[in-house]
Structures are given as C-alpha cells and as structure tokens.
Amino acid sequence: MRVPILKQGGYLIASVQSALTDRDLLDLRDNLAQQVGKFRSRGVIIDVTSLDVLDSFAVRTLRTLAQMIRLRGAETVIAGIQPEIAFAMVQLGLDLGDVATALDLEEGLVLLERRTSRGGRRAKRSGN
C-alpha cells in the first residue's frame, strides 16, 4: 500500500507522502472505503500537503472517494491543498464539489470533530 492509513480515535488519516499513480489513487479509495467499516470510523482525512500535482484524474478520484465514504456513513476532509495546486485546479476548471477541505491536518481534525459530533450531525441533517 503506497499511502499509510493511520487510525486516530474515531478517524482515519491517510497521509500522502509521494506522487501517486492512478492505481495508487484507486487503491487508496478502495482501502479507505473498506477500513471505515473495519474500524467503524466516523471520519477520514486525506492529507495531500506533500502532493505537487492534482490533475483531473486525481480530483475525480478524490470526489468519488468522498462520495463513497459518505455512503458508508462517514465524513471526508481533504487537507493541505497547496496554493499553487489550488491555482492550477481553478485554471483547469476542477473543483471538489461539496467535499470538505481544510488548510492542514490540524484544521481537518477540528472540522471533522465539528461535523461528526452528535449535535453537529443532527444540526446538519435538519439544515438540509
């Protein structure tokens, strides 16, 4: 497995360390969808701080991943998109849809905490 997945409390943290091939990205998607069930995780953070490119395939795969995780009953946050990559994504016309993003891992954890706490969840549901 190219991307180590760490379990921290009720969350899974996938910390991307190096450039990922298409296959690696698909493996990450499938592993996370599985491990959310295995560990009964309420949230997933994908830390992409060290990635230097997010192209159309990577963005599409992250969107699919987040949708799958949501269907499994958990939340996903993409953390650490670098400013140059954000710029390239805008130029490409790519966005992550309604997938949550955070500045870094720390902010990602705060966001997940808010989204997966009972009150937060209920408030979100009634807001929809």
Place this chain on the structure above:
Amino acid sequence: MPSEAETEVSVPVGSDADIIIARQQGRALAEKAGFSGSDLTLVATAISEVARNIVEHARRGEVVLRMIHQGDKRGISIVARDEGPGIADISLAMQDGYSSGKGLGLGLPGARRLVDEFELESSVGVGTTVRMKKWLNSHRSVAKYR
C-alpha cells in the same frame, strides 16, 4: 523565428507510472528554464493531462520536453505524441466535460488553459500530437487545432 532547442528530454509513456515520470522531468526542466512557483505546477499538471491522454487512448507514446528560445523569450515546449486511434472530432474532444475515457473530460481542454500556446493535430488511424508552449512571464493563450 524558429525556436532553438537547447535541452531536450524524451519520456516514453506506456503506463500510469510514466505519467509521473513525465511530469517530474517536465517540472525539473521548467525549473532549469527559470520557471518558479505556480508556473511549475501548471507545467507539471499540463504534462500530466496530455500524458494521461496517451495512456488512456493510445496506450503508448512519448512526451518530449524542450527548453526553447524565441528572441528574448524563454520557455518550455511540451510535445505529446502517439500513434493511437486518433481523435475523430477534435472540437468535441476540446469541449469541457466531454470524455471518452476515465477522466473528467477536462484533460485536453484543461491542459490548454494551463499553457500559452496549444496545438492539437490528430488523424484517425494515424495518431495524435499535442504541442504546448509555456513562456516565462507570459500570460496569453493561443490555441490552434488541425
């Protein structure tokens, strides 16, 4: 005035791992050519899109990266070439959201927006060649299709 080749790197592309090699080589060459910051990311991302186009549609081909000069201008040229099935309807392939592969349909039209010059040449049964140029400190965009 014709561009003068100074440094050239050719990357054979036949798998998704080669996409990464191509964009890393491109980033390194662009850095040598004087690019920095978000321009490096734009170059690497554009290479990623055209290299993936090769892997998805033609299975194999090559990406040729070159440092170029034109008068006072310096830049990088990226040529992605394959002998795959070719593109029957180029204007359709260049439309945002059109995809015959596994991408978002943003690959080629997206790559066009990341560079200053973009040329797509394709014949069914013969292959496809994408030529892109990015100039240092330049932010205009020219696109040609044949």
